[in-house]
Amino acid sequence: MFFLILITLIAIMVSFLADRQKTYKGLIKGMRMFLNILPVLLNMLVFVSILLYLVPNELIIRWLGKGSGFYGITIAALLGSISMIPGFIAFPLAGILRKGGVSYEVLAVFITTLMMVGVLTLPLESKYFGIKAALLRNGLSLAGAVIIGILIGLFM
Amino acid sequence: MKIIISKIFLGEYFVVVLFGLLLLFSRCFHFSFGSVAAKNFWLFFTEMIAFLPFMFLLIGIIDVWFPKEKVERHIGPESGIKGIFWVIILAMLQAGPLYGAFPVAYILWKKSCSIKNIFIYLGAFSTLKIPMLAFEIGFLGLKFSILRTLFTLPVFIVIGYLMEYYLKNRQFKINNP
Incomplete structure (x- = not known):
């Protein structure tokens, strides 16, 4: 997990040094994907929490x-x-x-x-x-x- | 913020809100549901919220730096190792569910890609997409991800050969419905 965060930070830094505009575009795209998936993810967590309580x-x-x-x-x-x-x-x-x-x-x-x-x-x-x-x-x-x-x- | 608020009222977060109310209710009346389910939820939630944003940022960065168009130029009737290599690379750069790959399969067909490589593309698309691999490593570990990739690769290449073997002389074609 920590490993992935590290890779992400390095990738963002390298990308930022290479092309600022492109990096912003990528970061915004990633954030937008995250916000889109968030409600579905939370719903899944709710269902699994209840399911694990029941089973x-x-x-x-x-x-x-x-x-x-x-x-x-x-x-x-x-x-x-x-x-x-x-x-x-x-x-x-x-x-x-x-x-x-x-x-x-x-x-x-x-x-x-x-x-x-x-x-x-x-x-x-x-x-x-x-x-x-x-x-x-x-x-x-x-x-x-x-x-x-x-x-x-x-x-x- | 506005988007989040409107989403709550439009119902995307409806289940979560309902769950919260249920927890509050069961806490007031001391049902065991409240404490156990809340503990589960909080455990999963805190674990994910800590690094999920990072994964999506990584996916966004990969997306802008590896344009699919550049790889697409290499795709053609070539059906040796090189052909297999490029369809797999192209598939790995994609995102989305398998049915999103069918129209691409049609395009590959139009570009006179072999039957074998089209089905290898579908196999790689469904199992080796880079965004998915990032998630797999994050949630199931690097070892699992590497092993599954190693076992899956030959499986869908064999499937590609079998599909071609079976369909070759049967007037197979891909339609664009």
Whole structure:
């Protein structure tokens, strides 16, 4: 975390020395993105706070924690495939879930399916690529996400 | 300030306001909900507010210094390692959800990019965008991010090859609906 702040400060300084105008433009752009995402982020925090209050910790660990194996991966893949959560929200959420006892393996499957598999956007995707190609891409991505999750589980 | 106030009344912060009222209410009547949920929320909130602005500033700076147009010039029918390299770099500089990449896939198709590289682009777009990587490192750690990137890279390159293998002789085309 500290590392990222440091990189940001160095990047801003270097950028400022190189081109003041460009730096202002970038900073304003970044700030605007932050203010745009803020309400969505706060809503997510509210929901997760309530959810973690309602769902006992042991239950989360049993179903999604280390050693949850097949069930954990299946739940993560299902949730990741059907939901549409932007990355700016998904990663903070994943960070909280990690602290709540959800394993890296499960998080990797959830994040990868979230990003690569889109059941809700399948009709739109079919319009671009045709139904066959869209189904194939989503299917292969789902399989890939499970493989990535298992590998993460072996190495983390 | 004006924007924030108008947003509260327009409802974007409605849930947060409601949550605050609920906490106040349950504190008055000593429900356990108040203390536990409030503690959760405050813990998450303070942790994020400390460095989230920095991440967005970094993303803004990256955005102005790495113009996508310069990379786009390198994209073409080239389908060897070099072609793969440039579509991945182009994808990493993007932002937004996957469905935002479909119109770009159409443009790549028009530029006679190979089927393989178009699907590699989609794979890299969904999993390796630089803004997302910054978030991933911040919230799940550098080790997780590096490992996931290492495992994901070959996976979507293989997907690209498989898609091309399957679609090559089936009159595949990308439409612009």
